[in-house]
Amino acid sequence: MAVTSADRADALFHALSDRTRRDxxxxxxxxxxxxxxxxxxxxxxxxxxxxxxAVLERAGLLTKRRHGREQLASGDVEAVRSVASMLEELEAVWRGRIDRIDALLTEEN
Known part of the structure:
Protein backbone atom coordinates (compact mmCIF):
# COMPACT_ATOMS: atom_id res chain seq x y z
CA MET A 1 0.00 0.00 0.00
CA ALA A 2 1.41 3.38 -1.00
CA VAL A 3 1.95 5.99 1.70
CA THR A 4 0.15 9.21 0.84
CA SER A 5 1.17 12.69 1.92
CA ALA A 6 -1.84 12.66 4.26
CA ASP A 7 -0.58 9.42 5.84
CA ARG A 8 2.85 10.99 6.27
CA ALA A 9 1.35 14.10 7.88
CA ASP A 10 -0.70 11.92 10.23
CA ALA A 11 2.41 9.98 11.26
CA LEU A 12 4.44 13.15 11.80
CA PHE A 13 1.83 14.93 13.88
CA HIS A 14 1.01 11.78 15.86
CA ALA A 15 4.70 11.40 16.68
CA LEU A 16 4.92 15.04 17.74
CA SER A 17 1.71 14.93 19.79
CA ASP A 18 3.51 13.43 22.79
CA ARG A 19 5.65 15.56 25.11
CA THR A 20 8.22 12.81 25.70
CA ARG A 21 8.64 12.21 21.97
CA ARG A 22 9.10 15.94 21.35
CA ASP A 23 11.78 16.00 24.05
CA ALA A 54 10.10 3.64 17.38
CA VAL A 55 7.16 6.02 16.81
CA LEU A 56 9.59 8.82 15.91
CA GLU A 57 11.51 6.47 13.62
CA ARG A 58 8.36 5.28 11.80
CA ALA A 59 7.41 8.91 11.25
CA GLY A 60 10.84 9.54 9.76
CA LEU A 61 11.81 12.09 12.40
CA LEU A 62 14.82 10.11 13.57
CA THR A 63 17.02 7.31 12.34
CA LYS A 64 18.76 4.60 14.27
CA ARG A 65 21.97 2.79 13.54
CA ARG A 66 23.68 0.00 15.38
CA HIS A 67 27.13 0.62 16.85
CA GLY A 68 28.31 -2.51 18.62
CA ARG A 69 25.66 -3.37 21.16
CA GLU A 70 24.11 0.08 21.15
CA GLN A 71 21.45 1.59 18.97
CA LEU A 72 22.27 5.21 18.22
CA ALA A 73 19.51 7.63 17.34
CA SER A 74 19.86 10.90 15.45
CA GLY A 75 17.28 13.43 14.37
CA ASP A 76 16.36 14.17 10.77
CA VAL A 77 16.41 17.93 10.29
CA GLU A 78 14.75 17.67 6.86
CA ALA A 79 11.79 15.83 8.37
CA VAL A 80 11.39 18.59 10.95
CA ARG A 81 11.54 21.16 8.16
CA SER A 82 8.76 19.28 6.35
CA VAL A 83 6.59 19.62 9.48
CA ALA A 84 7.34 23.34 9.59
CA SER A 85 6.41 23.60 5.92
CA MET A 86 3.09 21.84 6.54
CA LEU A 87 2.32 24.24 9.38
CA GLU A 88 3.19 27.23 7.19
CA GLU A 89 0.76 25.97 4.53
CA LEU A 90 -2.00 25.67 7.14
CA GLU A 91 -1.20 29.13 8.45
CA ALA A 92 -1.47 30.55 4.92
CA VAL A 93 -4.91 28.97 4.51
CA TRP A 94 -6.14 30.47 7.77
CA ARG A 95 -4.60 33.87 7.07
CA GLY A 96 -6.41 33.85 3.72
CA ARG A 97 -9.69 33.04 5.44
CA ILE A 98 -9.18 35.79 7.99
CA ASP A 99 -8.37 38.26 5.20
CA ARG A 100 -11.59 37.29 3.39
CA ILE A 101 -13.62 37.74 6.58
CA ASP A 102 -12.00 41.15 7.12
CA ALA A 103 -12.87 42.12 3.54
CA LEU A 104 -16.49 41.03 4.00
CA LEU A 105 -16.80 42.96 7.23
CA THR A 106 -15.29 46.05 5.61
CA GLU A 107 -17.74 45.82 2.68
CA GLU A 108 -20.71 45.69 5.05
CA ASN A 109 -19.71 48.89 6.86
Missing part, protein backbone atom coordinates in the same frame (compact mmCIF):
# COMPACT_ATOMS: atom_id res chain seq x y z
CA UNK A 24 13.52 12.93 22.60
CA UNK A 25 13.46 14.59 19.18
CA UNK A 26 14.99 17.80 20.59
CA UNK A 27 17.78 15.76 22.16
CA UNK A 28 18.61 13.75 19.03
CA UNK A 29 18.51 16.84 16.80
CA UNK A 30 21.35 18.28 18.90
CA UNK A 31 23.42 15.13 18.57
CA UNK A 32 23.39 11.38 18.30
CA UNK A 33 22.37 9.52 21.48
CA UNK A 34 22.16 5.87 22.34
CA UNK A 35 18.65 4.70 23.14
CA UNK A 36 19.87 3.65 26.60
CA UNK A 37 21.26 7.16 27.23
CA UNK A 38 17.93 8.61 26.13
CA UNK A 39 16.07 6.24 28.45
CA UNK A 40 18.21 7.29 31.42
CA UNK A 41 16.72 10.78 31.17
CA UNK A 42 13.12 9.70 31.79
CA UNK A 43 11.18 8.29 34.69
CA UNK A 44 9.88 5.35 32.66
CA UNK A 45 11.09 1.96 31.56
CA UNK A 46 13.65 1.44 28.83
CA UNK A 47 10.95 -0.40 26.84
CA UNK A 48 8.63 2.63 27.06
CA UNK A 49 11.36 4.95 25.77
CA UNK A 50 12.18 2.43 23.05
CA UNK A 51 8.51 2.56 21.94
CA UNK A 52 8.64 6.36 21.78
CA UNK A 53 11.80 6.15 19.68
Missing amino acids: ILRRVLVGEHSVSALAAGYDMSFAAVQKHV
